[in-house]
Amino acid sequence: MELASSSGRRWLVYALGGGMGHLNRAVALSRAAVRDSGQGKFMLPPEIVLLTNSPFAETLPISDELGEGCRVLKLSSTLSRDKTAAEVTKLIQNERFDTLVVDTFPRGLGGELATILPELDCRKILVHRDLNPKYCAQYKLQEFVQHYDRLLVPGEAAPLDDLTHAVRTDPWLIRDQHELLNATDARQMLRVESDALPVVAVIGCGRTNEIEQMRSLAIKLTTEFASIANIRFATLGQRADDKTCQNSQSDSITLRFWPFFQAIRGVSIIVGGGGYNSVHEARAAKTKLIGLSWPRLYDRQQRRLHESERAVDFQQAFQQVAAAIKSHSKASLNPPLRFRNGVHQAIKIINAAEA
Amino acid sequence: MAKTWNQGICNEKSGFLFSHECFLASAANCSRCQKPVCQDHSHEIVDHPGDVLCTSCTKKDLQRNPGKKRGASRSSRRDHDDYDEPYFYGGYYYGSVYHDNHYGTRSADPNDFTEADSESLASEMDEGFESDMSES
CATH class of the missing domain: 3.40.50.2000 (Glycogen Phosphorylase B;)
Structure with a gap:
């Protein structure tokens, strides 16, 4: 499968992980990428493939949220670690994309990105949410995340948020x-x-x-x-x-x-x-x-x-x-709201990395 | 002096060969030792509906009265036989002559480690990172 996009930009958004958190954050980012196009250098939205294994993905109208030009690739939540890793590896090796956005797990949820990510010839963005420091230490994530061009820190402290290529934004929300x-x-x-x-x-x-x-x-x-x-x-x-x-x-x-x-x-x-x-x-x-x-x-x-x-x-x-x-x-009830949705800051940062 | 428990979280230790702290939200207090326990680690007392024992007190009961019927776990997970619950596979007392399983007692064999035990050890060391695809 080859991604075709009228803008010529292709993003793969890796959002594996249980529950709704990874999927919701990835949808929030992706819909902003589509809606924010037409500004600055990029007049057309990127084509986006969103990769998820959330059990909730089966029943949610994700495509309606994202609109045209975005596709959702759902891996079964019941697949074993090895089978999931094999599917992800095959997809990444067979696809052509110029930006990879990885949510939360720098090496992939099952460690399946550890060997292939450093070899990829594309921009690599890590969404750096909070993580167990033991996991960071055990897999030497401080070193591994050097393979990423940017770390986006979405509105909360995270163990590696003081690295020089980490950029903080406001929290990412699925609605403005x-x-x-x-x-x-x-x-x-x-x-x-x-x-x-x-x-x-x-x-x-x-x-x-x-x-x-x-x-x-x-x-x-x-x-x-x-x-x-x-x-x-x-x-x-x-x-x-x-x-x-x-x-x-x-x-x-x-x-x-x-x-x-x-x-x-x-x-x-x-x-x-x-x-x-x-x-x-x-x-x-x-x-x-x-x-x-x-x-x-x-x-x-x-x-x-x-x-x-x-x-x-x-x-x-x-x-x-x-x-x-x-x-x-x-x-x-209903105090005046003044929140900023960090997804728009994130899109600007990713676009700047692409430029 | 009465033992002080951490309120709000399950204070029971779980695990087959190596005990881990549980940390699930507590759902009840043990009627005997007052330990806060989650649903998985609370067991209804057969003759006292509504009262529960923690897994440790239930195990002590079973050791004292091997034939006694154990109350079912209050966990909502009903896809397994209650008697297959790993908490009742038995505690190992190294250096002594005793370990038990929930079918009775027998002498300990220091050589009866299995592959499952070595997996348990690996899991204890690395906490299972990068193995569970449902985690977040």
């Missing part, structure tokens, strides 16, 4: 400020009829067992607070027993749309994990976040969450939601 729905339209999307009560959105993302635990929390919150708050459970995960639980209590509160960020102005309180997107989206929208840090091999969610955002367990999360509902006032 002006693209967020206003509170009225957002609440319609959230299936909330009245604006009299606060809206609590419990985010079910990550691993299956984590999604189910968040679903249980949402049900418990509904049981307790249905008369004083609208509780919603936002998830992209399929419930294992969906077919037998069509009329379960959770059905009436479950929302399945993406990206959730577009409706955030209708939300008063978010209960989520400590992953990159949940945290930076809540902060950008100035929405109260109650975050539970899930254990990850590479990402340190505990560190990302501020103390004021952190709940140490479900009991504390429940108590914090109760307190937030009781102290909520309509005046606190």
Whole structure:
């Protein structure tokens, strides 16, 4: 397969990794690359192939987000490390592209880029999110990232962010400020009829067992607070027993749309994990976040969450939601926003490297 | 003096040959030792619905009463037989004459390391980086 582009520029965006974080960030960058074309030197957008193995990629309308000229290559999330590595290696060796953007894992998620990346004759950009320092040390990443032309540090501290070719940007978001729905339209999307009560959105993302635990929390919150708050459970995960639980209590509160960020102005309180997107989206929208840090091999969610955002367990999360509902006032909803989306800075940096 | 636990995270140690700290979010406290434990490491007490024991206390129970029925793990993962849970494969007590598995007890054989054990050792050393394609 050869990528053909009217602009002559071809990007391969490597976004392998579990959950939604890598995919969401890669989509945010890619859609900005398309939308920001027509400025400066590049009048036409690059053609982009986005490579993912997220289990959520199967059901999301990613192509609709990206528009023409972008393609999504989905590797099965159930492939073994060796088979995934073989697929990635074959793709990279057979494709022709002039920019490779690698999200998070400098050597690839399975180490499959370690030998082929240094030999590639293209611009290499690493998106340098937080990483476990033990991983950095074990694989000598400080040396390996010298193979990259630029490290883009998307809005948070990272172990190698002080290297001379690292450039910090604001956090990367999948919507710009002006693209967020206003509170009225957002609440319609959230299936909330009245604006009299606060809206609590419990985010079910990550691993299956984590999604189910968040679903249980949402049900418990509904049981307790249905008369004083609208509780919603936002998830992209399929419930294992969906077919037998069509009329379960959770059905009436479950929302399945993406990206959730577009409706955030209708939300008063978010209960989520400590992953990159949940945290930076809540902060950008100035929405109260109650975050539970899930254990990850590479990402340190505990560190990302501020103390004021952190709940140490479900009991504390429940108590914090109760307190937030009781102290909520309509005046606190929808404060003026002034966030900058770091994807546009990132596109300028990549384009400058291309020029 | 009562032991102090780290609240909010599971304080149980898991692992087959080498124990690791768990660090999952806690879901309950052990009814006996009050240790905060996650769903994977909490086991319902057969005669006391709603109460749970941590894996360590459950193992002590099993050692004292080998025939006793062990409560099922409260984990939402039901795709395996509860009795295949690795926490009950047994603790190794090197230098003594005893290790057990969940089917009973037998004498220790210092030579019965297997390939699986060496994989476990490798995993302990490198934490499994670059092997799990579902990580993030």
